[in-house]
Amino acid sequence: MPGDFKRIPCPQETFQPQLYCKSSTKKQLLQENGKRADNRSLDEIRPIFLKAGVVSQARGSAYIEACNTKVICAVYGPHEVQRREGFSMQGSLRCEFKYATFSCPGRRQHQTDSEEKQMGLVIAQALQPAICLHKFPKSQLDIFVTVLQNDGSAFAAALTCASVAVADAGIEMYDVVIGCSLRQAGETTSVLDPTITEDFYSRSVDGDASNHGSVTAAYLPSLNQLSAIQQTGEIEPEVAAKCLQKCIEGSVRIFPVVSQCLIKATKRKAQKSQQTAKKDDV
Amino acid sequence: MATYIRPARKRKCSKTIQEPKRLVTPGDVITSDTDFMRGHGTYMEEDKLHASVAGVVETVNKLICVKPLKTRYNGEVGDVVIGRITEVGQKRWKVDTNSRLNSALMLSAVNLPGGELRRRSAEDELLMREYLAEGDLISAEVQSVFSDGALSIHTRSLKYGKLGQGVLVTVSPSLIKRRKTHFHNLTCGASIILGNNGYVWISPMAGAEEEEGGGFIQNLEPVLLSDREVMTRLKNCIVGLAEYRMMLYDTSILYTYEASLKYTLEELLKPELMEEVVEDTRRRLEQET
Amino acid sequence: MAKVQLSLGEKTFIIHGVQDGLRTDGRSCDAFRPMELECGVVSNTSGSSRLRLSNTEILVGVKAEMGKPRPTRPNEGYLEFFIDLSANASPEFEGRGGEELATEIANTLTLTYDLKNVLDYQALCVLPQQCCWVVYVDVVVLECGGNLFDAIGIAVKAALYNTRIPKVKVQVDSEGQEEIEVSDDPHDVVLLDTCNMPVLVTVSKIGQQHVVDATLEEEACCLACIVMAVNAKGALVGMEKKGSSSLTMDSIQDMITTGKKVGMNLNSNLSSVLQEIGRDASSSGFLS
Numbered sequence: 001m002p003g004d005f006k007r008i009p010c011p012q013e014t015f016q017p018q019l020y021c022k023s024s025t026k027k028q029l030l031q032e033n034g035k036r037a038d039n040r041s042l043d044e045i046r047p048i049f050l051k052a053g054v055v056s057q058a059r060g061s062a063y064i065e066a067c068n069t070k071v072i073c074a075v076y077g078p079h080e081v082q083r084r085e086g087f088s089m090q091g092s093l094r095c096e097f098k099y100a101t102f103s104c105p106g107r108r109q110h111q112t113d114s115e116e117k118q119m120g121l122v123i124a125q126a127l128q129p130a131i132c133l134h135k136f137p138k139s140q141l142d143i144f145v146t147v148l149q150n151d152g153s154a155f156a157a158a159l160t161c162a163s164v165a166v167a168d169a170g171i172e173m174y175d176v177v178i179g180c181s182l183r184q185a186g187e188t189t190s191v192l193d194p195t196i197t198e199d200f201y202s203r204s205v206d207g208d209a210s211n212h213g214s215v216t217a218a219y220l221p222s223l224n225q226l227s228a229i230q231q232t233g234e235i236e237p238e239v240a241a242k243c244l245q246k247c248i249e250g251s252v253r254i255f256p257v258v259s260q261c262l263i264k265a266t267k268r269k270a271q272k273s274q275q276t277a278k279k280d281d282v
Numbered sequence: 283m284a285t286y287i288r289p290a291r292k293r294k295c296s297k298t299i300q301e302p303k304r305l306v307t308p309g310d311v312i313t314s315d316t317d318f319m320r321g322h323g324t325y326m327e328e329d330k331l332h333a334s335v336a337g338v339v340e341t342v343n344k345l346i347c348v349k350p351l352k353t354r355y356n357g358e359v360g361d362v363v364i365g366r367i368t369e370v371g372q373k374r375w376k377v378d379t380n381s382r383l384n385s386a387l388m389l390s391a392v393n394l395p396g397g398e399l400r401r402r403s404a405e406d407e408l409l410m411r412e413y414l415a416e417g418d419l420i421s422a423e424v425q426s427v428f429s430d431g432a433l434s435i436h437t438r439s440l441k442y443g444k445l446g447q448g449v450l451v452t453v454s455p456s457l458i459k460r461r462k463t464h465f466h467n468l469t470c471g472a473s474i475i476l477g478n479n480g481y482v483w484i485s486p487m488a489g490a491e492e493e494e495g496g497g498f499i500q501n502l503e504p505v506l507l508s509d510r511e512v513m514t515r516l517k518n519c520i521v522g523l524a525e526y527r528m529m530l531y532d533t534s535i536l537y538t539y540e541a542s543l544k545y546t547l548e549e550l551l552k553p554e555l556m557e558e559v560v561e562d563t564r565r566r567l568e569q570e571t
Numbered sequence: 572m573a574k575v576q577l578s579l580g581e582k583t584f585i586i587h588g589v590q591d592g593l594r595t596d597g598r599s600c601d602a603f604r605p606m607e608l609e610c611g612v613v614s615n616t617s618g619s620s621r622l623r624l625s626n627t628e629i630l631v632g633v634k635a636e637m638g639k640p641r642p643t644r645p646n647e648g649y650l651e652f653f654i655d656l657s658a659n660a661s662p663e664f665e666g667r668g669g670e671e672l673a674t675e676i677a678n679t680l681t682l683t684y685d686l687k688n689v690l691d692y693q694a695l696c697v698l699p700q701q702c703c704w705v706v707y708v709d710v711v712v713l714e715c716g717g718n719l720f721d722a723i724g725i726a727v728k729a730a731l732y733n734t735r736i737p738k739v740k741v742q743v744d745s746e747g748q749e750e751i752e753v754s755d756d757p758h759d760v761v762l763l764d765t766c767n768m769p770v771l772v773t774v775s776k777i778g779q780q781h782v783v784d785a786t787l788e789e790e791a792c793c794l795a796c797i798v799m800a801v802n803a804k805g806a807l808v809g810m811e812k813k814g815s816s817s818l819t820m821d822s823i824q825d826m827i828t829t830g831k832k833v834g835m836n837l838n839s840n841l842s843s844v845l846q847e848i849g850r851d852a853s854s855s856g857f858l859s
Binding site: 449515547 | 587593598609837
Binding site for chain 3: 015019114115117118121122125128129130209210211220223224225226227228229230231232233234235236237240241244245248
């Protein structure tokens with residue numbers, strides 16, 4: 001993918017230096033004691049820090065941090081649709097997903113590439129069933145997601161973050177959306193919430209590559225439904241269904257974090273408005 | 283059979299069964315005799331009559347027309363048409379009727395619930411989308427043709443109005459045979475409306491109770507499976523007839539339906555079998571004339 | 572996607588029909604429309620195919636060119652997918668109108684083909700770090716009558732089956748320089764092994780049931796669908812949910828089962844048809 005050389009002065013093509021390292025021994029997914037490299041067990045998710053209302057000028061915003069994966073999201077609108085096509089009594093969603101150029105091991109291009117475009121589309125589709133779109137007809141909601149640091153499962157984190165940001169914006173929602181990722185390694189082994197070294201790459205598997213892959217799902221806890229599924233790699237259908245089930249279990253564990261974060265944000269807002277009310281009285 | 287893939291090589295070239303009488307292409311001289319009158323699809327140059335479309339020459343007394351095989355619909359007053367609402371505007375609906383321009387259905391040209399002679403109030407104007415919204419299908423009659431060729435249509439009769447459950451098939455308008463009536467309750471157990479504009483509507487046999495409510499209330503009860511089978515078969519027959527360029531009218535449709543009965547609905551999807559069914563029908567129709 | 576507007580009555584009719592297991596064109600829920608396949612239709616390509624699925628028409632041209640291997644995979648060649656939703660298919664695709672859908676399809680194809688089981692990518696490498704085959708798979712959508720993903724998936728697999736890549740010899744000259752020599756004998760070619768390549772199956776949820784190979788009208792009634800890439804063994808090599816609605820785990824499981832069944836059937840039918848057509852099929856008449 002060629003960059004925009006007129007605006008950004010840089011060489012035509014550069015590579016990350018790690019590629020020129022003499023390849024060291026391949027890292028094992030699991031340590032000998034059955035734990036992962038960061039001492040988590042197979043189905044343990046990383047501790048999550050989640051905060052709503054971090055971008056003061058946006059209608060709603062959220063920041064999520066799961067160890068080294070950091071994603072920030074801002075929501076603007078709903079506002080009048082610029083280019084309207086046809087009549088619809090439903091609002092529309094637009095989502096832009098972007099990796100910060102420095103967020104990944106290799107430098108990413110400044111322009112939105114096809115992967116990012118695709119992710120944006122998927123996030124919009126995943127949030128759609130959760131938002132009461134009929135409450136704001138003819139208008140549009142813009143969601144901007146930026147991955148600041150990617151240490152695996154960035155897309156799942158982005159899903160959660162986007163839904164918290166929308167909730168923070170006071171948009172009416174049926175449910176929140178929680179994303180969760182899983183890496184399947186062989187028929188029986190699967191690791192929840194993989195880091196970037198654990199994540200699935202199409203060439204990272206030696207030998208038989210069947211039942212190696214990754215699954216990301218977006219879960220609506222109150223509706224008990226899935227609003228997004230992304231699977232790569234080769235996985236048998238029966239195993240894939242199990243993977244989805246595990247993703248749901250992971251999401252259920254994230255859910256309390258999300259609801260607490262939203263409650264805290266609401267409390268903060270309530271305190272602020274009380275304070276201003278007091279000032280007015282004085 | 284879940285999937286069926288055929289190599290293109292295996293496709294048989296369908297034999298031309300009968301050559302139409304006189305075919306012309308645009309620019310062809312039809313006649314240099316000045317006695318004839320110029321009809322649709324022709325133009326005069328240097329005292330010669332030329333064709334302006336590719337199609338069949340038709341002569342009625344002194345009038346010469348060229349009828350194109352594929353065309354957009356040119357409306358005439360009194361035609362039965364089927365249209366889809368594309369826009370709700372001020373006191374009028376814009377309707378797609380397969381013609382060059384969108385047709386207009388005035389608020390004053392519909393029967394509103396509550397009697398034919400009811401005055402139209404400002405409230406009705408606000409409720410227009412409740413009556414007919416974008417995407418809705420209606421059957422209507424052409425009331426007048428504007429100078430630019432746009433049609434004004436009306437539904438001021440109980441037989442016209444909003445259409446309920448059913449399937450729409452789109453064919454070329456030239457394939458619809460003009461008849462006294464375009465509404466048919468076929469004996470096989472479904473009713474069809476052959477719109478002059480090439481839109482054909484297949485619906486389950488209408489019950490008497492549906493006439494109430496000014497035609498704006500739709501019956502959304504599930505259609506019986508047996509009725510559905512009949513409608514599906516009819517749809518496939520009409521699509522087949524149109525594909526092999528046979529005129530559509532009640533008899534031709536009914537004969538095709540009867541000829542198709544020897545195959546199951548799934549078999550009928552194969553192009554070879556459909557061709558055979560249409561061929562059978564053609565023979566039967568020719569025998570009768 | 573090229574959209575059709577439907578009235579409530581039409582939608583209800585379609586949804587109830589799916590419920591009863593009888594669709595408006597007479598198919599059952601797990602049946603595809605009849606397809607017509609042709610290989611070797613464009614002479615300037617390394618391989619090509621044309622697929623007609625009722626009203627959907629796809630033309631695929633494959634061109635193998637020489638390029639530099641990707642730095643992350645110095646000893647492998649690679650595939651590049653490009654989808655052109657031509658305005659011929661629908662005026663909606665004019666200009667940049669079809670771009671979003673086109674990237675979506677291309678991304679799906681890239682993800683599903685980018686597995687080492689699918690194709691022997693190392694065989695496409697000529698000289699590690701210096702030269703490899705880049706196989707451009709260009710898809711043109713000539714007509715759009717629903718179910719683009721599946722039709723494109725089948726056509727791409729057929730075109731790759733038809734692809735002939737010239738054999739290359741690497742010689743080292745007296746100064747130790749490597750020299751590449753491409754055989755100009757049209758029969759001295761490398762063929763691609765397609766048996767592990769997947770096909771795409773879109774399972775669309777309509778009402779309480781799901782169907783495969785939805786028509787445009789059915790797509791208008793469908794709120795959510797799952798696109799699955801299924802290989803001959805019945806394993807999933809990619810799966811994505813599309814559409815604006817969410818799905819319960821039970822229906823997802825049912826849809827996956829259907830997708831697997833139909834996908835395996837499609838794969839076996841396709842490979843037998845491809846064998847019948849043969850590797851070096853030439854055109855028998857284009858678009859007629």
